[in-house]
Amino acid sequence: MSFDVAAIREQFPILKREIDGNPLIYLDNAATTQKPQCVIDALVEYYTTCNSNVHRGAHRLADEATRHFEAARDIVKDFINAPKREEVIWTTGTTEGINIVANGLAALLSAGDEVIATGMEHHANLVTWQQACKASGATLKTVPVLESGELDLDAYQALLSAHTKFVAFPHVSNALGTVNPIKEMTAKAKQFGALVLVDGAQGAAHRKIDVQEIGCDFYAFSGHKIYGPMGIGALWGKESVLAEWPVWRTGGEMISTVTLQDATWNVLPYRFEAGTPNVGDAIAMGEAIRWLSALDREAVEAHEKALLDHATALAEQFEGLTIIGKARDKAGVLSFVMDHGHPADIGFLLDRQGIAVRTGDHCAQPLMARFNVPGTARVSFSIYNTLEEVDALFAALKKVRSMLA
Template identity: 70%
Template structure:
């Protein structure tokens, strides 16, 4: 099936606006995706008709809020092929999800243990493990990448040992767009008995995430990268692992029994969800997942590939532009430098042309240092972008090059 991009775009009200008199060309999707009207409506409807706390009230509104809230959990579980809805833990986003795992691991590690991550990490999947290892006296090892932005698999094999307790890596690099061979990496890690966490923040919006097929123990992602609200995310974990995982936050909802001097924890998913949750966010995320699943994912993937292929061709033909990250397997991201220009200046000029991109280190400072650069300009594409918008990007870049020469 072919994709009707115009009909798809019509579902996103924000895309109709202008910036400085120019049509908005939104190419910052790796930072956050825009929201279709159906998600916005779900949020408004909850606050208009159903607002109440969940799992607590002995009244109709609370019952209905709980039904929608837990229904969203079940939808997410189905979306990623979890074996049970209890394996879906609501968080504020990928960062909190990873912190839950890292904080728990910090209580399980001992001196001599090792954690393995990669040079591709977002700070959320690096600093967390730094802190866990520091508290336990464990060692953090880093898998290098080639100049293309692809992982050095031989180095991964060398660094993976019987002492490795956790292996954590991104599904897709937020800075470069590199798609990692996550199933292969997971199998290697499980062969030495390590737990595996996949940072799925950038991978989830491209569809086809099957946690059973991947074989990992944890998969973390954010709603706002999947056309859902900000402030809501998911930690998926195998029930056999999560049921005994050390708790991070304590308080209401996650308690089984309390005295003035002792407390015991409840069952999943409550034991890892302390306090009043982001109920509206979860319901909005459920709406986003249902909407996304109604689309032709294969057609979406072909469209996204066409966008990136076209942008890459124009970039290669653009004199003075250098692509950062040339992995064979990429999705959604074109990071680049314009010769003689600072990325921030490029971003400013593009914004005046209505083109929204990201500039800076993309919360991946060590990776930028590995490439010997302060940061990049990053254009990131989503399903509602068009080939014409790619043309607009490069027309704006031509103007930026002229102004910054």
């Protein structure tokens, strides 16, 4: 394995910033990752050389834009090992992808049907199913979270039944870093004929994805969490499912024929891509995936694990600090509370020392209630973070605790 973190860091211009005279230590990667220069360049290149709407233009710029746009779709297909490019739908991000599925699901469910989610969901993968169940009369059930921050898989098995029509769960918990056994969970749901969606917002940057191996029906993720731009993402779905799935948004591009009284829908993937697409960001997302895929992913994963292991060891020795979520398999997230100071105060004082972390409930209020905390301070690592930054974090936390005591 080979991995040169110094060389990686040189590709991220924002990491040269200072905050109040301190070098930036960016540890909020679960919220969004920073962008390498090649991604920035790809976005600028599109707007300076071939900015145009795609698919329908009869001129050179439209042809070039369409070619780059669809090439990016192929990059996503290969990244997740999708069987067909037509199964890759561009979205504004994971949230929209999940909403596309949820709005269609609401039209397919009926009273007596059951949907299963989990107690560790981001709101985007919980509120959506709540609303689908309310609209259809179906029942939403949730898998409890153990004290370790892992899902109670025995309880999950007990919830599954002939009434289960749909199951949704995160690949990786955004609040705890727990990596869920998604292949195993999918297989159990399939024994009852249920459809399965995986929320891959946190998984895509930290684990290799093979949707065929997972066996799920849908996988959604965002560009901005894998070194691409905000406002772009992808939803993958099995062709056999998507071809009959109810459409959500209507308008241009997603139609085949229109009369004054009726309309028919376009073929996949366009039947779910109404309106002018986010062409530049899709191209830049493709470049981000190309950049990430060119790296030694095993070495990247080992580097991020070393960061988390070092941070966990320091946290366990830190007086007055309690880690929330101690799953056996975790991605690079360390979520914690301290005996002195609200998480918001911790975040503010760390920022004054140049360290960026996330604080609050992390759009996971039921999970915070499960652990009886108002929120946590969340440190989330990425490819460009270093062991020296971990040491600096805990040196800064000592100052924070002394100030708040």
